[in-house]
Amino acid sequence: MVDAIGVILAGGLSSRMGGGDKGLLTLGGVSLLGRVKVRLGKQISPVILNANGDPSRFEGLGVPVVNDTIAGFAGPLAGVLAGMDYAASQGATHIVTVAADTPFFPVDFVARLDATGADLAMAVTPDPERGQARHPTFGKWPVALRDDLRGALNDGVRKVVQWTKPHGCVNVEFDAEPFDPFFNVNTPDDMARAEQMIAEFEL
Incomplete structure (x- = not known):
């Protein structure tokens, strides 16, 4: 039994990158997903991937892949729910989520969220x-709220903050200097900028 599971959210359509699996694009010789997996894996274990479609395309990542349980690409909350459902099957009480296209998130991300003592x-x-x-x-989520989240998604809720605010979500502030650690890769220009950041900040 584990207390918490790390979840990489990669259930989007990558439309601004031209579709396909953005996370499999190479950045500094390593796939975006590979970078995120290593960064998260140093902070929490085990790690799983939320992605839709044929899971075999992610075999090289070496982590379990879970699909959304809400149909129709319902956004990141659907990925959170999929992670919660998997975590419940493993006896975990929480999940911690990161985005698949954000390779430079803080190395103390999980520790800082845990330090608040907050469930959400x-x-x-x-x-x-x-x-x-x-x-x-990028958040910490209690598995105990999974049925509440499922009901909200079935009622059409899609915005994360719309669901988290009534549950007393705690904001954890991270420094954005010398660079924004939550910089995410959405376009080819963003990918070029990420390559520059690797060189500039030795990431």
């Missing part, structure tokens, strides 16, 4: 206009 927590960074920028795919 989300990463944020300072934002000059809004005060804080939320990163809703």
